[in-house]
Amino acid sequence: MHELGIVYEVIKIVDGFVKENNLTKVDTIVLEIGQLSQAIPRFIEDCYPAAVSETAYKDTKLEIISLPANGKCKLCNEVYNIINHRKICPKCNGEDFTLISGQEFNIKEIVGY
Amino acid sequence: MDELKIFTINKNIHEDNAKVANETREILKSHNTYLINVMSSPGSGKTTTLVSTINALKEEMKIGVIEADVDSDVDARTVQNAGAKAVQMHTGGLCHLDATMTRAGINELGVEDLDLVFLENIGNLICPVGYDTGAMKNVAILSVPEGDDKPLKYPKIFSKVDVLIVNKIDVMEHFDFKLDLLEERVRKLNKDVLIIPISAKTGDGIDLWVNWIREEMKVR
Numbered sequence: 627m628h629e630l631g632i633v634y635e636v637i638k639i640v641d642g643f644v645k646e647n648n649l650t651k652v653d654t655i656v657l658e659i660g661q662l663s664q665a666i667p668r669f670i671e672d673c674y675p676a677a678v679s680e681t682a683y684k685d686t687k688l689e690i691i692s693l694p695a696n697g698k699c700k701l702c703n704e705v706y707n708i709i710n711h712r713k714i715c716p717k718c719n720g721e722d723f724t725l726i727s728g729q730e731f732n733i734k735e736i737v738g739y
Numbered sequence: 740m741d742e743l744k745i746f747t748i749n750k751n752i753h754e755d756n757a758k759v760a761n762e763t764r765e766i767l768k769s770h771n772t773y774l775i776n777v778m779s780s781p782g783s784g785k786t787t788t789l790v791s792t793i794n795a796l797k798e799e800m801k802i803g804v805i806e807a808d809v810d811s812d813v814d815a816r817t818v819q820n821a822g823a824k825a826v827q828m829h830t831g832g833l834c835h836l837d838a839t840m841t842r843a844g845i846n847e848l849g850v851e852d853l854d855l856v857f858l859e860n861i862g863n864l865i866c867p868v869g870y871d872t873g874a875m876k877n878v879a880i881l882s883v884p885e886g887d888d889k890p891l892k893y894p895k896i897f898s899k900v901d902v903l904i905v906n907k908i909d910v911m912e913h914f915d916f917k918l919d920l921l922e923e924r925v926r927k928l929n930k931d932v933l934i935i936p937i938s939a940k941t942g943d944g945i946d947l948w949v950n951w952i953r954e955e956m957k958v959r
């Protein structure tokens with residue numbers, strides 16, 4: 627499954643950061659996931675416990691911030707959710723937009739000591 | 740107890756993958772090995788196309804294949820019988836290969852003496868294309884029975900590949916597949932893609948595909 631691989635990747639990156647900065651405990655991992663990224667937050671949450679179960683992060687919490695698939699209309703500058711509006715600007719019916727968010731898959735921060 | 744602190748990371752999950760993929764390309768270049776990533780739905784003819792390709796090229800170069808499947812090793816044995824050096828990777832349920840898994844396959848295969856290596860990715864039109872494997876070129880195979888509407892439904896893979904092979908043209912008459920309609924839909928997503936209709940079964944069109952490989956390897 628796609629999401630499991632992604633969670634392993636997250637753990638790998640967090641682990642690298644933990645070692646580099648000599649942290650002793652990670653309380654929370656905060657992810658930012660865009661609506662257009664290939665990962666679905668609910669599935670990430672579902673497979674997270676299994677992915678961390680035999681690692682140093684088995685008690686670490688996971689927090690996911692969902693980022694909307696927002697586009698900015700090239701005609702009238704309206705910012706709108708391109709999924710909800712099927713890519714068409716609700717203000718002027720324009721079809722040309724610049725994507726401003728939605729493709730992210732970032733590890734935003736970790737909380738620990 | 741120590742006080743909790745927030746450590747900002749702001750790191751894209753694919754950043755590490757891109758780094759490993761770029762390293763892989765450097766390693767392959769140092770051995771003069773050309774890596775082609777082949778992606779498609781299950782059963783569209785990846786293995787059969789590779790067998791025809793190996794047969795057409797094995798007299799002039801040494802070829803390797805990294806087979807990736809969720810389970811079994813039938814594909815690795817098939818391409819081995821055709822004359823390629825092969826390894827089988829098992830992804831344990833994962834739906835794509837990333838750069839780290841590809842590197843493990845390359846290490847296991849041993850590419851020092853190989854000129855050309857194919858990566859037969861997991862049968863899946865969605866996930867593999869999101870990951871740079873470290874290949875020099877990316878190829879998708881769409882087979883006639885799958886239908887000419889696939890670029891509408893799975894645009895990402897069609898927008899990202901260098902070559903689109905349309906396989907199983909020998910059965911075209913039994914399906915309502917329109918090659919020109921497919922091309923029109925693909926060009927909207929990817930105007931530079933090379934589209935090569937073939938039949939991996941009869942060998943029709945394989946020469947065009949094999950010539951493309953020869954030319955790409957010349958300028959590598």
Ligand SMILES: Nc1nc2c(ncn2[C@@H]2O[C@H](COP(=O)(O)OP(=O)(O)OP(=O)(O)O)[C@@H](O)[C@H]2O)c(=O)[nH]1
Nearest residue numbers: 780781782783784785786787862906907938939940
């Ligand atoms: N008629 C016809 N059948 C083909 C052609 N190419 C492949 N096939 C058949 O299609 C089936 C699947 O082919 P494979 O090469 O195993 O497909 P694959 O993409 O490697 O499949 P997976 O590895 O399972 O994803 C086999 O029965 C092949 O014989 C072709 O050009 N024409």
Ligand SMILES: [Mg+2]
Nearest residue numbers: 785786814859
């Ligand atoms: Mg196969």
Ligand SMILES: [Zn+2]
Nearest residue numbers: 699702715718
């Ligand atoms: Zn507008």
